[in-house]
Amino acid sequence: MARTLSPRLLGAAALALTAALALTACGSGGSSADGPAKVSKASSNSPYQATLLGKHFEKPELTLTDTSGQPFDLRKQTTGRPTLLFFGYTSCPDVCPTTMGDIGVAMSKLPAEEQKKIDVVFVSTDPQRDTPQVLRTWLDAMGKNFIGLTGDLNQVKAAAKSLGVLVEDPIVNKDGSVTSSHGAQVLTFLPQDDKAHLLYLSSTSVQTFEHDLPLLAKGVPA
Secondary structure (H helix, E strand, O other), X not given: OOOOXXXXXXXXXXXOOOOOEOEEEEOOOOOEOOOOOOOOOOOOOOOOOOEEEXXXXXXXXXXXXXXXXXXXXXXXXXXXXXXXXXXXXXXXXXXXXXXXXXXXXXXXXXXXXXXXXXXXXXXXXXXXXXXXXXXXXXXXXXXXXXXXXXXXXXXXXXXXXXXXXXXXXXXXXXXXXXXXXXXXXXEEEEOOOOEEEEEEOOOOOHHHXXXXXXXXXXXOOO
């Protein structure tokens, strides 16, 4: 599991593409760790408990297949909406279900109208196994309104790289289990400019999400 880090990192440098976010190896017997992501020091004036990104990333141009089997243009279909974006895969035994589950618990605490204002997007790093049907079944245990996307892995890797997140090709182990190494952070885009301003590590508590999601639903700037 990921080692625990403070929700507000004290890095002085801005997050850079060349210094990609740490990988998490999800799989049977796999380990995970959040490395020293380079982010800006969290401002005491920010209402959010998330880590503030020093570099505000553009939402990637990415069109994949959603859980209803339809094309989903990430940039176009989430324009002007608070969007939480996570890369992972459904057979991950630890970080992926716990992260998405924690977001789901926090979302469930919001009034229904506020829940509808936030997009939570899960992009599969194992599209060969994560069919739309598999994704929908898995996500329904976290949040029935969560958006699941699957498709060409090269497109997924390119989109992740544009955000400073590394995604590697899945590896099939001798016992038949799959290990997919991927950045274990949630990038959050704000509606004002559709850029990523906030970062949640895999060690982020449910309480942090419960604090921040109502602010996101109201479109509060970072």
